Amino acid sequence: MLxxxxxxxxxxxxxxxxxxxxxxxxxxxxxxxxxxxxxxxAVEEAVRLKKKYGGIVSVLTMGPPxxxxxxxxxxxxxxxxxxxxxxxxxxxxxxxxxxxxxxxALEKIAKQRPIDLIICGKMTIDxxxxxxxxxxxxxxxxxxxxxxxxxxxxNKEKGYAIVHRKLExxxxxVKSQLPCLFTVEKDINDISFAPLPNMIKAARYQPTxxxxxxxxxxxxxxxxxxxxxxxxxxxxxxxxxxxxxxxTGTKEQQVSELLSIVLEKKELFS
Amino acid sequence: MNFDDYRGIWIYIEVKDGxxxxxxxxxxxxxxxxxxxxxxxLAGVLIGSGVKTIAPTLFQYGADVVYVYDDPIFExxxxxxxxxxxxxxCHKHKPEVILYGATxxxxxxASAIATDLPTGLTADTTILDIxxxxxxxxxxxxxxxxxxxxxxxCKKYRPQMATVRxxxxxxxxxxxSRTGKIVEEHIELREEEMRTKVLEIVREATKKARxxxxxxxxxxxxxxxxxxxxxxxxxxxxxxxxxxGASRDVVEAGWIDHHHQVGQTGVTVTPKIYFAIGIxxxxxHVVGMQNSDLIxxxxxxxxxxxFQSCHYGIVGDAFEIVPLLIERFKEExxxxxxxxxxxxxxxxx
Numbered sequence: 001m002l003x004x005x006x007x008x009x010x011x012x013x014x015x016x017x018x019x020x021x022x023x024x025x026x027x028x029x030x031x032x033x034x035x036x037x038x039x040x041x042a043v044e045e046a047v048r049l050k051k052k053y054g055g056i057v058s059v060l061t062m063g064p065p066x067x068x069x070x071x072x073x074x075x076x077x078x079x080x081x082x083x084x085x086x087x088x089x090x091x092x093x094x095x096x097x098x099x100x101x102x103x104x105a106l107e108k109i110a111k112q113r114p115i116d117l118i119i120c121g122k123m124t125i126d127x128x129x130x131x132x133x134x135x136x137x138x139x140x141x142x143x144x145x146x147x148x149x150x151x152x153x154x155n156k157e158k159g160y161a162i163v164h165r166k167l168e169x170x171x172x173x174v175k176s177q178l179p180c181l182f183t184v185e186k187d188i189n190d191i192s193f194a195p196l197p198n199m200i201k202a203a204r205y206q207p208t209x210x211x212x213x214x215x216x217x218x219x220x221x222x223x224x225x226x227x228x229x230x231x232x233x234x235x236x237x238x239x240x241x242x243x244x245x246x247x248t249g250t251k252e253q254q255v256s257e258l259l260s261i262v263l264e265k266k267e268l269f270s
Numbered sequence: 271m272n273f274d275d276y277r278g279i280w281i282y283i284e285v286k287d288g289x290x291x292x293x294x295x296x297x298x299x300x301x302x303x304x305x306x307x308x309x310x311x312l313a314g315v316l317i318g319s320g321v322k323t324i325a326p327t328l329f330q331y332g333a334d335v336v337y338v339y340d341d342p343i344f345e346x347x348x349x350x351x352x353x354x355x356x357x358x359x360c361h362k363h364k365p366e367v368i369l370y371g372a373t374x375x376x377x378x379x380a381s382a383i384a385t386d387l388p389t390g391l392t393a394d395t396t397i398l399d400i401x402x403x404x405x406x407x408x409x410x411x412x413x414x415x416x417x418x419x420x421x422x423x424c425k426k427y428r429p430q431m432a433t434v435r436x437x438x439x440x441x442x443x444x445x446x447s448r449t450g451k452i453v454e455e456h457i458e459l460r461e462e463e464m465r466t467k468v469l470e471i472v473r474e475a476t477k478k479a480r481x482x483x484x485x486x487x488x489x490x491x492x493x494x495x496x497x498x499x500x501x502x503x504x505x506x507x508x509x510x511x512x513x514x515g516a517s518r519d520v521v522e523a524g525w526i527d528h529h530h531q532v533g534q535t536g537v538t539v540t541p542k543i544y545f546a547i548g549i550x551x552x553x554x555h556v557v558g559m560q561n562s563d564l565i566x567x568x569x570x571x572x573x574x575x576x577f578q579s580c581h582y583g584i585v586g587d588a589f590e591i592v593p594l595l596i597e598r599f600k601e602e603x604x605x606x607x608x609x610x611x612x613x614x615x616x617x618x619x
Contacts, residue, residue, distance in 0.1 A: 014414050014554075015518065037522075095381075096388055126414060128534065129393035134349070134381035143465045144349055146378045162469070167374060169480065170473040172346070177465040186528060229390030229427045235413065235420045238553055244567065244580035254584050255594045258566065259602060261582055262510075265542055265564070268485050269511070269603050270610030 002055030002156055004046040004117045005109060006079065007102055007136065008039035010063050010070035011126040033066065035073045037186070038121025044189045045182075046119050047078035049154055055116075056080050058109060062090055062101055068207060075202035076194035082207030083109060089212040092225030095127070099135030100222045104215040106140065116156055118181040122147065133183040143176045149185040154178070273366075273405070276428040278335075279305045280365040282356065283314045283328060284376060285321050293371030293436040295331050300439035301369055302332035304400045304407075310366070311335055317355050319345040325452050330444040335451045337363070343459050346468040347375040351459050353382045358457045360387065365429045366405050369398075372433035380433050390424030392432040394534075396557065397421075398439070407432065412534050412557050437482070437538045437561065481530060485542045486512030489532055489559070490520060493548020493569060493588060497525040502592045503547060509599045515539065515559075517549045533558035548588045551576025568592070 010033050017031035046057040058081040059074040061067050071082035085105045093101065109115065118140075120133035130146070137144035149171065150164035159178045164171040166185050194202075212218055221227060247254040263269065279301045284291035298314065305312040313335040314328040321344075325336040339355040356379065360368070368383070370376035372394045384391035397410035397419075406423060407430040413420040424430045481487055488510065490503035500520065507514045515532040516525070532539055533555040544562035548569060549555060556579045559565065567580035570587050577583045584591055 014417065015552075017414065017417060095391065095393075096384060099385060123535075125535065127393075128413070129391075130377055131381040131384070131391060131393060134378055135385040137349075138353075138382045138385035144378065144382065145466070147374050165374075167471070167473075168482075170471065172468050172472070173470040175467045175469055180465075229388065229424050230392060230422050231425065232413075233408075233421045233423045235418050238412065238419050238557075243578045244565070244583045246572075246577065246583045246585060251586060251590060251594065254586070255591060255598060258582065258584060258595065259598050261564070262543060262566070262599075263602055263606065266606050266610075268542055269606045 002049065002053050002116045002154065003058070003113050004049060004055060004119060005058045005060055005106060005115050006039065006042045006046045006074065007118065007120045007133070008043065008059050008061050008070055008074060009036045009124050010034070010061065010067040011036045011124050014125050033069065035070045036121055036124045036126075038123060038125070038184070040073075040077065040121075040191055041186050041188055042119040042121045042184050043074045043077045043079055044191050045151065045184055046117075048189060049117070049151065050078070053154060053156070056113070058083060060084070060102065060105055060109065062086070062093075062098065062105070071207045072202045072205055075205045076198045077191070078194075078198060082205065084207045084209045085211070085215070086209055087211040089220065089223045092228060093223065094228035094230045095129055095131035095135055096229055097222060097224055097227035099132050099139055100227060101212075101215075102132070103136050103139040104218050105210060106136065108210070108215055116179050117154065117161065118142075118179070120181065120183045122183050122185055130183065133181060137181040140179075140181070143180040144183070145174060145176055145180055146183045147185055148182040149188045151182070151188070271428060273428055276364045276366045278311045278313055278363070278365045278367075279308070280313045280315055280368045280429070281333070282368060282370040282376060282379065283316045283324075283336075284371055284373060285316070285318045285324065288320070288324075290324060290327055291371060291373065292441070293373060293376070293434070295441040296436065296439040297369050297371060297434055298328065298332040299441045300398050300434065302442060304367065304398065305334075307402050308366070308400055308405055313337060313365070315339075315356060315359055317344050317352055319343075322452070322454070326449070327444075329448045329450040330446055332442050332448075333450055335453060337453045337455055339455050339457065341456070341459070343461055343464070346471065348464065348466050348468065349378055349382050350464055350466065352379050353386065354459055355455070355457050356383055357386060359455060360429065362455070367400070367407050368429050368431045370431070370433045372435050377433050380431055384431055387427070387429075389427040389429060389431055390422075392422040392424075395432040395434045396438045398432070398434065406430075412553065417553060435538050437540045481513045481515050481532065482537050482539055484513035484539070486510050487515045487532070487539055487541045487543070487559075487562075488512050488545040488547065489515030489517065489549060490547050491517040491549030491555075492519040492523070493550070494520070494525075497523075499589070500525045502588065502596075506545070506547075506592055506596055506599075509596050509603070512541075512543070515544075517552075517555050546576050546580065547592060549576055550574050551579055
């Protein structure tokens with residue numbers, strides 16, 4: 001029986017979020033909170049591996065109470081158990097403090113049921129860093145396999161996994177000891193439609209919620225804002241470029257003018 | 271932690287198939303400016319198998335010192351041995367700043383190092399500066415999906431670290447007369463203790479030009495309406511001999527594979543000509559193409575932000591304009607080719 005834990009995050013949909021132009025902060029109310037798209041693929045892969053090899057899929061998140069909704073979404077996708085750590089002490093965490101808190105929660109989960117495999121999304125769409133997954137692996141001292149776009153085999157008895165890691169111009173086939181941690185690309189799978197029983201289970205589901213005090217051997221100095229070496233010193237709206245020349249005239253004239261501009265770079269075409 | 275013990279700007283040198291990755295040369299250029307401002311050394315950290323011979327190239331591109339870890343165990347990038355080597359180097363020589371390319375292996379390594387040291391790490395930096403007196407690194411990057419820019423500092427820890435987007439910084443022209451100091455380092459690692467093994471590397475020879483290397487990119491957005499409508503983008507790219515790019519919307523809609531995505535969460539490109547067709551021009555897209563030599567926008571909405579970020583724009587329906595363009599390019603490009611062939615013949619005559 002494999003025990004796979006997917007680490008997930010609820011994020012504002014940055015694609016449609018509006019910024020407050022005066023304060024340069026996000027108007028969170030302007031965007032719906034969603035399950036980070038990469039994390040949906042992490043959960044999907046965990047569920048597929050469970051179906052193939054047998055086992056249990058847990059999901060873990062850190063966030064404010066409304067993030068329960070993201071866990072429910074994972075239950076719909078087929079996860080069995082949900083854990084959430086939620087506490088003001090975690091607020092303002094950068095990637096280092098986030099991987100610390102999540103690691104403490106993973107250690108607690110592992111005490112109840114040893115973990116064979118951790119799967120994270122490649123990155124979140126609000127932080128855009130991809131640093132938390134490898135950070136967790138480092139803290140747990142297990143191999144990180146980043147950019148996984150195919151899982152070839154997970155063999156718990158023999159204690160190894162074989163995956164494809166995406167490279168800039170192809171992929172590499174890597175064999176790793178278990179336990180290990182994957183961060184997954186979007187092309188690893190297509191998200192399945194949630195079957196009705198999962199939807200019903202998700203609607204009623206309440207995850208296990210822990211505060212900082214519920215975790216063991218926690219050094220509070222490493223949590224949240226206090227535990228974050230990086231600080232945002234200023235934010236600004238990106239400079240507005242001056243804008244280009246809009247071509248005028250009839251369509252044919254515009255196309256002709258554009259043609260001569262492009263063909264001026266004749267070395268590209270001869 | 272005594273900050274005075276930490277000196278020098280370091281670049282993690284990425285090597286692929288015996289060559290320095292372009293991003294590492296770009297970072298030597300950016301790092302040179304930081305080191306000069308701070309009046310300190312610029313060093314490259316070179317880890318690999320049979321890589322010592324690369325060191326002179328790094329001097330030509332601006333390095334003063336190159337730390338070399340040359341051992342068969344480093345044949346392929348793997349987190350564990352590379353991390354051990356770089357940590358060893360950090361503990362021995364204590365840099366003030368380490369920069370990595372924001373590539374798959376650069377990000378992987380930087381994350382592990384930051385956690386182990388520990389220190390702060392800024393991801394996907396696009397603007398770098400340093401305070402002359404304090405050595406504080408000012409690492410700026412697009413944040414929240416590219417909706418704003420943010421400057422990130424790491425005041426209480428050393429070294430300060432950042433991954434930097436490829437194709438944003440500029441490499442210096444190589445100076446063959448420049449030399450520097452090679453420091454050979456060694457760390458005891460045994461293959462049987464390594465927990466991962468690279469079994470095979472598969473290079474996918476894609477038929478289509480890779481977009482990060484293409485001279486011409488024709489990129490399409492949601493304005494192409496559908497996967498079928500998006501075929502026009504492919505057709506124009508084919509006529510021009512260019513590669514196809516796409517906005518995030520299009521990739522998420524499944525019209526094209528995400529290898530083609532240009533922008534903050536996709537690839538950064540700097541082609542000679544970039545066509546943005548039916549792309550609104552959200553900042554998250556623009557940060558990935560704004561350094562292109564010539565940007566041409568076609569969009570039916572005259573208020574689309576893309577017109578702020580282009581050199582030339584046509585306000586019009588892509589389904590009317592693009593077919594006209596395809597037709598005209600089909601006529602004109604062969605003429606250019608023929609003219610070039612004639613010149614070639616005259617030269618040989």
